[in-house]
Amino acid sequence: MKPLKVRSMFDVQALRQDFPILSRQVHGKPLVYLDNAATTQKPQAVIEALVHFYQHHNANIHRAIHTLGEEATAAYEETRAKVAQFINAPRPETIVFTRNATEALNLVAYAWGRHNLGPGDEILLTEMEHHSNLVPWQRLAQEVGAVVRYIGVTDEGTLALDGLDEIIGEKTKLVGVTHVSNALGTINPVREIVAAAHRKGALVVVDGAQSVPHMPVDVQALDCDFLAFSGHKMLGPTGVGVLYGRYELLEAMEPFLTGGEMIRRVRLDGATWNDVPWKFEAGTPNIADVIAFGAALDYLSALGMENVRAHEEALTAYTLRRLRQLEDIIVYGPKDASQRGGVISFNYPDIHPHDVGTILDREGLAIRAGHHCAQPLMRRLGVTGTVRASFYIYNTPEEADALIEGVEKVRAFFGDASR
């Protein structure tokens, strides 16, 4: 097959030069990094921002009287403003920094859920949630006597949304849904789900870990109440998560963690809380990584998220087409690349994903094999796990070809065990 001309709006080969790690070799082969749904690689600009902060501005933020403290505070708060702009949040104060998306979702479960849900209330999730948007709600439901219900998944790997207005019941107080499935790539119609939930007076928390890094996301257009995502999945350093919340909700919420930074006044008999969003950022935050995350946002904004999406969609369409030409590969999720993010899950019927992963690793191909922290979804698909390749801005059609060659090698290696 002719290699695809992915007509990117940016020069992928030039862009790859910005990522030092992409020039390394693994087992004597050029690294082909296709595990971007787990974490992405970092451009030199992000690495330099991190180093630059420690070399020139390092100080604790918010209470310092000295110059370094003022500089660090300004840089930290500048990233908050950049995040707000990136997802079109109405104001920077609606952005809370956490350690990761998981912590952001837990924050909602603790600080909102514990005080707003009671016996008999319903939490409606989907069968394709990542464990991070599942387990906090299951635990909360146990504590407050609420009930967890699930929107099912069709055989095509989409949400079973027929009769959505009936699925969301009178007792449904919260709907939790992933924007893009980390295991299947399915893009869910979040705007419709939010509209249906709001008609019933339920709030919606969106797991944006696989959408915000890969496509334009506008929280005001989606009209969601909460959105969680992770900086390290979008070129940023590890250790930075984001929670967007509607301002009135955040303001009415109790704190999550307590201690330094998040207080206004402390007396021996009690304390009052700082303003939103600092009320939710107890203790010294991850200052350096948040600031470097700002450089990641600059990088993506310069590319344009529409262009990022177009690049990944073309690459996904090409890879899907090539994978389907292999005789006995099972590909999961929607058939049409326009309905999925840059995540492709597949299996050989007779070869375990971990065996595939080990052999691909020997070819320099970094993919993920396993349940992708979505065990209920794996059970729904009737598998213990899948092989998952996931793309980002620096991946090329040649790398997709390398994946296909690697997958063919797996078959040759294991032989035809099924027949």
Place this chain on the structure above:
Amino acid sequence: MPLDRDVELDELYREIILDHYRSPRNRGSLAQPTVTGEGDNPLCGDEVELGLEIRDGQIVDVRFQGTGCSISQASASMMTAAIKGLSLEEAEALFEAFKDVMYGADEVDAEALGDLEALQGVRKFPVRVKCATLAWNTLEEALEAYRKGQG
């Protein structure tokens, strides 16, 4: 398709291992096991169930069932073939020798190990060691349960 041989990979997936994976020995369950054991690696989803028939301190029969990668299932098959007919003490000693192989002891008693020696290649793939040891850890738990029942 011609393969450029990858020696370490060939060592991991030795023919005898792939053979046990494709044609597992002692797969199934015993009608009346003396003791059973269940083991899993939650991170990768590998599962092994063991049934043992023990008479006069000897493993007279053994069966396994399970799902998982080739290494976990082949290792379970090879283990059942190796321990059938052994005394409990001999099975324990074999487990110790096997652990030496997995965790890189300088000297390995190849003779005592027999076919199990083929799993040596797993050592070069640290993330896969737990696949190879799953069946053995399950055996150890089963034998411990057996001893408690006796004691």
